[in-house]
Amino acid sequence: MTISVQPVLGSAAARLNPVAKMAAVLIQTLALLTSIDWVSAAVAVSLNLILFAWAGLSWAEFWKRTFPVWxxxxxxxxxxSLYGRVSGQTYLDIWFIHVSDGSIALGLATSLRVLAIGLPGVVLFATTDPTDLADGLAQILRLPARFVLGGLAGVRLVGLFLDDWRQLSLARRARGVADTGNWLDRLKRFAGQAFALFVLSIRRGSKLATAMEAKGFGSSSVRTWARPSQLRRGDLLIVVLAVAVAAAAIASAVAAGTWVFLLRNT
Known part of the structure; x- marks a missing residue:
C-alpha cells in the first residue's frame, strides 16, 4: 500500500487555519484522556465520522490515510484484552494471557480511544498545506522562525525521500537485485537500501541547511512573511464543534455511568 503524504487541498477543511485545527484536535484529545471508558470514545468516533464528510477526502483516500490508525x-x-486487568468472569487463562470481562471491556475502550484521538488528527492535517501550518505557527503562536522554517523544510523533504526510495528500488532491480529469495535475503536487501537512503538523506539535509543559511534563514532579525495567517469565523466554528463533540462524549459517558475520572485514582 502506497501512503500519500501530499495534502488534499480545495475542500472547506483545507481553507481552515492550521492553528484552529490543532486547537480542535487538542481539545478532543484532552477530553478523551480524562477517562478510559468505551462510551465516550464511541460517541466521539461516531460524531467525528459524520463530520469527516465535509473534510474533502474521498472514501478511498480516507481509508488509505487512516489505515495505520485503524x-x-x-x-x-x-x-x-489479552494482558489487561483481570476482573469478572475469566474466559482464557494461559501463562501471561488472561482474558476476562474486565480485560475485554478495557481493550474495547482502548481501541476506541485510539481511533477517537488519532482519526481527527490524521484527517485534519491531511487537508493542511505545510506552508500554511508554518505561517500559522510563526504568526499566530509566535514560535521561533528558525524552528518553524526548519520544520517546514523537513516536512517538504518527506515526499522526496519517498521518491528516493522508489528510485533506489528501481535502480537495484535494474542491476538484477530483485525482490526474490527467502525472508533473510529480503531483510538484507531492505537493510542495505535503508542505509543508502539514510546516507542520501544526510547529504541532502546538509546541502539544504547550507543553502538556507546562505539565503539568510538563520538570521536573528525580525522576519516578514509573504502570506498573512489570520483566524476567521470558520476557524472559530471548528473549535466550537470540537468542544461540542468533547462535551457530548463526556455527557454520554456520565449518563451511561461508565465515566471514571482518571486523576481520581492518582
Missing part, C-alpha cells in the same frame, strides 16, 4: 487501534485493543 490498525493501531485494533492491535492496542487486542493486546489489552
Amino acid at each position: 490498525l493501531a487501534g485494533l492491535l492496542a485493543g487486542l493486546t489489552t
